[in-house]
Amino acid sequence: MHSIVADYNYWIYILLMMIGLYAMLAKNNLIKKVIGMSIFQTAIIIFYVSIGAKEHATIPIIAHGHGAVEAAIDVAHYANPLVHVLMLTAIVVSVGTLGVALAICLAIHRKYNSLEEDEIQEQLQ
Amino acid sequence: MIWQLDLSVLTLIVICAFATIMVKDLLSAAIIFGAYSFLMCLLWTEMGAVDVAFTEASVGAGVSTVLFFAAVYQTSRKVGARKSGRLLSKAFALIAALLTGLVLVIAEADFPGFANPFTPASLHLSPYYITQTLHDTNVPNMVTSVLADYRGFDTMFETAVIFTAGLAVIAILRRFKKEDRHDLPEPYVISEGYPDTIIRFVARQLVPFIQLFALYVVAHGHHSPGGGFQGGVILGASFILLAISFDFKIVLGIMSERWNVLLGNIGVLIYAGIGFLCLLLGANFLDYSMLSKVLPATDKIMARSHGMLGIEIGVAIAVMAIVISIYLNIVSHGKYDKGL
Secondary structure, eight states: HHHHHHHHHHHHHHHHHHHHHHHHHHHHHHHHHHHHHHHHHHHHHHHHHHHHHTTOOOSBOOSSSSTTOOOOGGGGGGGOOOHHHHHHHHHHHHHHHHHHHHHHHHHHHHHOOOOOOHHHHHOOO | OOOOHHHHHHHHHHHHHHHHOOOBBBBHHHHHHHHHHHHHHHHHHHOOOOOHHHHHHIIIIIIHHHHHHHHHHHOOSSSOOOOOOOOHHHOOOOOOOHHHHHHHHHHHHSOEEEEEOOSGTTTSSHHHHHHHHHHHHSSSSSHHIIIIIITTTHHHHHHHHHHHHHHHHHHOOOOOSSSGGOOOOOOOOOOOOOOHHHHHHHHHHHHHHHHHHHHHHTTTTTTTTHHHHOOOOOOOHHHHHHHSSSSSSHEEEEEEHHHHHHHOOOOOOOOOOOOHHHTTTTTTOOOOOGGGSTTTTTHHHHHHHHHHHHHHHHHHHHHHHHHHHHHHHHHHHTTOOOOO
16 A cells, blocks of 8 residues: 555556646647646646655645744755746746737637637648 | 545546546536536645645636636637547547556556655655754745745746746737727627626625735745735736726726736845845855845744745745736737727
């Protein structure tokens, strides 16, 4: 049981990455491709956050202030904050890329009046 | 970490991912994708990444879904009928995806064990951040101190990336001249749309509280999950809520296009300006400890804490303006006349 749990996060990240890649390659609709790109991004975020997770660790905020006991800080007691920082900014950047991708979709729709890949290619030829 | 929750949430995530790819209606796909993001947010919380969860809740489940809606509103809702001759390309895509999966599965054997506190990623750099953040900066939330202080350069250019994305959306979509707009198709009608008193009343009452909460998130990011990115996105979302429940014009009245672009600039400028101020005071770029010379009654440690607050405010202003700007451009197709 423990080995399944240990690797489950990694299996799921691989599966999500495959779903995202398949959607980006195979889907005919451009918005579906954008959704596939977003799924691909979240798969990478799962991978990073899984690396930073620690067993029996708490959130990376130190208890302090009134009534908190001053104790030596145990590194294994807090989740890895570095991957959280990297992924936090990655999520915010992903909304930027999503905005630009949708804007390009809209611009394509303005010119070709379609979001289907094959119809656009027919008009291009 | 509760592995039962982990397993069930991950299974639901995969189901949602399949559903959002397979469903034929783009609006349904957007909604399922929102649910997918929300499950992700549960997963981050469960793994102890509260700041990431907060960002995912505001960005992924909130703004992304609205952006998809806006794009569907301006284009079309239905996915086109399947045509023959696409089977081959689908097979190729499937093979490519399976090959990628195969390579990753082989690599997976060498991955460090999940939830092991002694993996290489957790041994070299991050112990310094965990043990020294309170001593160096007096900020108990390590994510904020790493984001805004130890890796301040990184975050500054990330803010610049957001700003550039906003500029790109304006450059692609915005139509200033009247004659440019003639060829634009009429927006797709999702529903007839009527002024719903209950929704309008609730939205109007909620917006001030949402904005107050956003300011709290920005100001209290040192001690609790949150910070400039999350607070900025929530501020932007409050304006988007106004634009959806009331009228496009109301938001334009408060946050005109000129103000949006100006505030995006100002936000990045605050960030870089604080960096240059440190440079002028004789320290390295973004080394806030020197700010104790100009801030009253602060030692070098508190100055770093206050410097972080300053740049978080800059990030919040920039992100808010850019999120509003992206939404307004996509939902009106760059015409700024009417929205959802």
